[in-house]
Amino acid sequence: MAKFLIVEARFYDHLNDQLIAGAKAALKAAGHQADVITVPGALEIPGAIVLADQAQLYDGYVAIGVVIRGETYHFEIVAGESARGIMALTMDGMAIGNGILTVENEAQALVRADPGQKDKGGEAAKAAIALFELREKFG
Numbered sequence: 001m002a003k004f005l006i007v008e009a010r011f012y013d014h015l016n017d018q019l020i021a022g023a024k025a026a027l028k029a030a031g032h033q034a035d036v037i038t039v040p041g042a043l044e045i046p047g048a049i050v051l052a053d054q055a056q057l058y059d060g061y062v063a064i065g066v067v068i069r070g071e072t073y074h075f076e077i078v079a080g081e082s083a084r085g086i087m088a089l090t091m092d093g094m095a096i097g098n099g100i101l102t103v104e105n106e107a108q109a110l111v112r113a114d115p116g117q118k119d120k121g122g123e124a125a126k127a128a129i130a131l132f133e134l135r136e137k138f139g
Helices: 013-029 042-054 074-091 106-113 120-138
Strands: 003-009 033-039 060-068 096-103
Touching: 003 013, 003 042, 003 120, 013 033, 013 060, 013 096, 013 106, 013 120, 033 042, 042 060, 042 074, 042 096, 060 074, 060 106, 060 120, 074 096, 096 106, 096 120, 106 120
Parallel strands: 003 033, 003 060, 060 096
Antiparallel strands: none
16 A cells, blocks of 8 residues: 555635545555645645655655636646646656646536546546556566
């Protein structure tokens, strides 16, 4: 049994709740434990993962959040930089599943967040589990 940390950027409560439910269900089904922490926004997720990893309490991480395109360039910065930060940590050997939705509108987010539809929270948890298992195999 491994212990995973779900790091969520909570802005859209109803969407995050669905993403977290999917992630927790996938982790539980695989026999793993999960804790959840909340950070101010998606840009803070990679930094929080680094801080948590330094404590050596977790075997892997699931990033959860929702970024919906608005009228400004901010969407591109948040979407791109949060993904870049997570990918950099993954390339350093951390087991991270990226469940940060980057969508055009709330309707798209609802379909992707819903565990009964696209279940992107569950998919992110499964990705984190897969990377954890690979690290165990090759480590």
